[in-house]
Amino acid sequence: MSEESQNNRYEQQKLSAVKAAAAEFAEHGYHGASTKAIAARMGVQQGSLYYYFKSKEDALLAVCLFGIRDYASRMREIAANAQPFEAKLLATISSHLSSYRSTNEALKVYNAERLYLSAEKRANLKELGSMYRELLESIFDEAIRDAAIHDNVDCHFAAQTVIGMCNAWGELIVRDPELDIFELTQKCTNLLLRGFGK
Amino acid sequence: MSEESQNNRYEQQKLSAVKAAAAEFAEHGYHGASTKAIAARMGVQQGSLYYYFKSKEDALLAVCLFGIRDYASRMREIAANAQPFEAKLLATISSHLSSYRSTNEALKVYNAERLYLSAEKRANLKELGSMYRELLESIFDEAIRDAAIHDNVDCHFAAQTVIGMCNAWGELIVRDPELDIFELTQKCTNLLLRGFGK
Amino acid sequence: MSEESQNNRYEQQKLSAVKAAAAEFAEHGYHGASTKAIAARMGVQQGSLYYYFKSKEDALLAVCLFGIRDYASRMREIAANAQPFEAKLLATISSHLSSYRSTNEALKVYNAERLYLSAEKRANLKELGSMYRELLESIFDEAIRDAAIHDNVDCHFAAQTVIGMCNAWGELIVRDPELDIFELTQKCTNLLLRGFGK
Amino acid sequence: MSEESQNNRYEQQKLSAVKAAAAEFAEHGYHGASTKAIAARMGVQQGSLYYYFKSKEDALLAVCLFGIRDYASRMREIAANAQPFEAKLLATISSHLSSYRSTNEALKVYNAERLYLSAEKRANLKELGSMYRELLESIFDEAIRDAAIHDNVDCHFAAQTVIGMCNAWGELIVRDPELDIFELTQKCTNLLLRGFGK
DNA sequence: CATGAATGAGCGTTCATTCAT
DNA sequence: CATGAATGAACGCTCATTCAT
Numbered sequence: 037m038s039e040e041s042q043n044n045r046y047e048q049q050k051l052s053a054v055k056a057a058a059a060e061f062a063e064h065g066y067h068g069a070s071t072k073a074i075a076a077r078m079g080v081q082q083g084s085l086y087y088y089f090k091s092k093e094d095a096l097l098a099v100c101l102f103g104i105r106d107y108a109s110r111m112r113e114i115a116a117n118a119q120p121f122e123a124k125l126l127a128t129i130s131s132h133l134s135s136y137r138s139t140n141e142a143l144k145v146y147n148a149e150r151l152y153l154s155a156e157k158r159a160n161l162k163e164l165g166s167m168y169r170e171l172l173e174s175i176f177d178e179a180i181r182d183a184a185i186h187d188n189v190d191c192h193f194a195a196q197t198v199i200g201m202c203n204a205w206g207e208l209i210v211r212d213p214e215l216d217i218f219e220l221t222q223k224c225t226n227l228l229l230r231g232f233g234k
Numbered sequence: 235m236s237e238e239s240q241n242n243r244y245e246q247q248k249l250s251a252v253k254a255a256a257a258e259f260a261e262h263g264y265h266g267a268s269t270k271a272i273a274a275r276m277g278v279q280q281g282s283l284y285y286y287f288k289s290k291e292d293a294l295l296a297v298c299l300f301g302i303r304d305y306a307s308r309m310r311e312i313a314a315n316a317q318p319f320e321a322k323l324l325a326t327i328s329s330h331l332s333s334y335r336s337t338n339e340a341l342k343v344y345n346a347e348r349l350y351l352s353a354e355k356r357a358n359l360k361e362l363g364s365m366y367r368e369l370l371e372s373i374f375d376e377a378i379r380d381a382a383i384h385d386n387v388d389c390h391f392a393a394q395t396v397i398g399m400c401n402a403w404g405e406l407i408v409r410d411p412e413l414d415i416f417e418l419t420q421k422c423t424n425l426l427l428r429g430f431g432k
Numbered sequence: 433m434s435e436e437s438q439n440n441r442y443e444q445q446k447l448s449a450v451k452a453a454a455a456e457f458a459e460h461g462y463h464g465a466s467t468k469a470i471a472a473r474m475g476v477q478q479g480s481l482y483y484y485f486k487s488k489e490d491a492l493l494a495v496c497l498f499g500i501r502d503y504a505s506r507m508r509e510i511a512a513n514a515q516p517f518e519a520k521l522l523a524t525i526s527s528h529l530s531s532y533r534s535t536n537e538a539l540k541v542y543n544a545e546r547l548y549l550s551a552e553k554r555a556n557l558k559e560l561g562s563m564y565r566e567l568l569e570s571i572f573d574e575a576i577r578d579a580a581i582h583d584n585v586d587c588h589f590a591a592q593t594v595i596g597m598c599n600a601w602g603e604l605i606v607r608d609p610e611l612d613i614f615e616l617t618q619k620c621t622n623l624l625l626r627g628f629g630k
Numbered sequence: 631m632s633e634e635s636q637n638n639r640y641e642q643q644k645l646s647a648v649k650a651a652a653a654e655f656a657e658h659g660y661h662g663a664s665t666k667a668i669a670a671r672m673g674v675q676q677g678s679l680y681y682y683f684k685s686k687e688d689a690l691l692a693v694c695l696f697g698i699r700d701y702a703s704r705m706r707e708i709a710a711n712a713q714p715f716e717a718k719l720l721a722t723i724s725s726h727l728s729s730y731r732s733t734n735e736a737l738k739v740y741n742a743e744r745l746y747l748s749a750e751k752r753a754n755l756k757e758l759g760s761m762y763r764e765l766l767e768s769i770f771d772e773a774i775r776d777a778a779i780h781d782n783v784d785c786h787f788a789a790q791t792v793i794g795m796c797n798a799w800g801e802l803i804v805r806d807p808e809l810d811i812f813e814l815t816q817k818c819t820n821l822l823l824r825g826f827g828k
Numbered sequence: 829c830a831t832g833a834a835t836g837a838g839c840g841t842t843c844a845t846t847c848a849t
Numbered sequence: 850c851a852t853g854a855a856t857g858a859a860c861g862c863t864c865a866t867t868c869a870t
Contacts, residue, residue, distance in 0.1 A: 148346065208394070
């Protein structure tokens with residue numbers, strides 16, 4: 037039990053480290069953030085960080101994974117559910133946008149800073165990222181099969197655009213805590229389904 | 235003539251410095267880029283950079299301005315022209331997306347790094363950026379008045395979304411030189427007008 | 433005991449840093465001295481200095497304080513003692529001149545370089561310096577009241593002159609380790625009391 | 631005539647350069663002053679300074695010489711005159727103190743910065759400086775022979791002290807343009823002749 | 829005589845990282 | 850598990866100086 041509680045303690049501290057790193061990376065960027073500031077934010081000395089991360093780059097990887105893990109797994113659920121296209125699209129957007137509120141800026145860090153990871157470290161992420169896009173593409177594919185959307189829709193373009201639009205709004209969500217995510221989700225979904233025109 | 239050519243020399247070098255800085259900032263981010271690398275890219279010694287920029291931050295400001303000056307002025311022209319909504323929207327998107335090819339990554343830098351400028355330095359940019367969004371909003375306002383789009387469209391949301399979508403694609407344009415901008419412009423415009431649904 | 437010795441370790445190193453800085457500032461002036469040379473003199477790497485000083489300017493402040501702290505507190509004792517004027521004057525001069533031997537050139541640095549401190553940092557010093565002069569003035573005031581000196585002596589002038597004379601000789605003391613301070617003290621005191629004339 | 635006027639022009643500019651350098655050296659010290667600031671103060675470009683000084687060190691030498699040339703030659707006149715001791719002492723102090731007003735801070739620079747000159751460059755100055763002190767010593771020697779002062783006065787000490795006292799006040803004169811030099815001269819002379827005691 | 833452009837060395841400072849305690 | 854002390858490389862920047870024009 038003592039071992040377990042120690043383990044818990046470690047996990048708690050590690051989580052706290054990830055959140056501190058996420059906040060610093062989000063505010064100053066990966067290169068602009070300092071390990072000293074991350075340590076200060078979580079209330080330990082600079083050297084102690086190295087019990088939780090092997091290096092600064094390692095911290096970035098941890099933050100990125102923290103940022104997309106849930107987000108990617110929720111996508112898997114959405115794609116697997118037997119729902120009409122419109123519901124799936126709404127669920128996707130809702131999940132994506134609200135992730136920006138719930139992951140301590142880690143999703144923003146994933147978007148803005150992941151390219152600074154070395155190729156090897158990024159490999160893990162790439163898989164999750166690609167999976168996300170492919171699942172979204174498959175939703176559009178299915179919609180075409182079900183005649184829910186025009187058959188001339190480019191599914192790759194569509195998925196990329198949905199992701200890009202959500203990320204663009206995500207930046208604004210992080211910066212403006214007043215933004216109403218529910219309303220925003222409605223508007224985005226509506227736009228994607230029907231456009232602005234008459 | 236000697237005077238003019240001397241003047242040209244300075245202007246040429248300054249432009250070359252801005253482009254070198256844009257490239258380095260785009261690749262490594264503001265904090266990750268080094269003045270040494272910028273100098274090396276333009277073929278001078280590190281110290282010589284300071285003949286053209288008062289500081290690294292000043293270089294970032296110059297890059298950002300370089301990135302949005304034309305882009306903003308083109309928007310002014312588009313908004314002023316007497317054209318139907320659909321043409322204006324297409325022109326906007328076309329201008330926005332092709333800027334990512336013509337400004338040596340400076341527009342990408344403006345989007346990703348401008349928040350690292352101090353408040354005073356950013357003031358110059360803010361005006362141009364706000365103007366851009368407001369002009370775009372006015373195009374949507376006008377479209378409502380002309381009954382070209384539904385009257386329940388939130389023009390602020392619409393403008394922000396167009397900008398966000400273009401910037402998201404801009405990132406991809408910069409990273410992938412093969413991307414067909416003409417085709418992309420069509421698809422984006424089409425989506426915004428009619429959506430994916432039937 | 434381990435804790436105390438650790439604390440000692442830091443204090444020892446900090447003192448060593450102050451002395452190294454004093455020596456370099458005295459030899460090359462504040463601007464002419466390099467942090468690299470200071471670090472080398474105390475046997476650490478350049479960057480390690482910043483564990484003991486927040487900045488080079490901070491090091492100058494530390495040196496100045498080190499240079500005048502004892503010197504100012506001794507003045508307080510002298511002024512407080514119930515002794516005849518001549519004894520107080522002698523004590524003052526003796527204390528002032530011998531400080532130049534005991535503070536590792538820090539007093540010289542205080543005199544020659546303190547004006548390079550920013551106004552805020554200099555504030556700490558100003559108080560001590562003013563106190564010193566005022567205490568000395570009060571000794572002259574008292575001497576007038578006790579009729580130990582002519583009543584037309586300008587006490588401000590007198591204090592300033594004593595200080596100036598001692599500092600002038602201090603420069604020579606630092607440069608020439610052979611100078612006999614005891615003899616010098618006698619001569620200065622004698623001059624101030626009786627002048628060169630008959 | 632054209633040649634002469636050109637020569638004059640050069641001499642004027644050189645003088646202006648010396649004064650500019652004196653002012654910068656006095657304000658920031660030799661190492662703290664920049665050639666750029668000196669050039670700016672005299673209204674030319676940085677590179678143009680090198681028509682008047684071979685190097686920054688050369689500029690310091692020129693300033694030092696400018697600071698003590700007149701001052702030393704005046705001392706020669708004073709020592710040569712057939713006047714009583716008291717008159718000579720007064721003339722010396724008057725000349726010394728008023729030099730601080732008339733040489734654009736160059737005398738202050740001579741005192742505070744001359745040690746940063748390399749040994750060879752300082753040689754010229756040393757001669758003038760030693761001459762000054764020796765002339766002053768000879769005045770005290772003569773005063774002993776004429777029985778104008780006690781025969782136990784140490785003439786070397788006396789000369790050094792007079793110089794030191796004047797330089798100490800000189801610092802204050804430079805910093806405070808309101809100081810009454812005439813009054814100060816009287817007080818210093820009086821002190822040196824009669825002391826503060828009764 | 830003066831300039832503007834450039835240099836290359838050096839500066840003060842910060843950084844990610846290590847490791848004995 | 851955590852610290853405090855130290856490292857050495859890199860950073861942004863300033864400098865005195867040079868030289869073609």
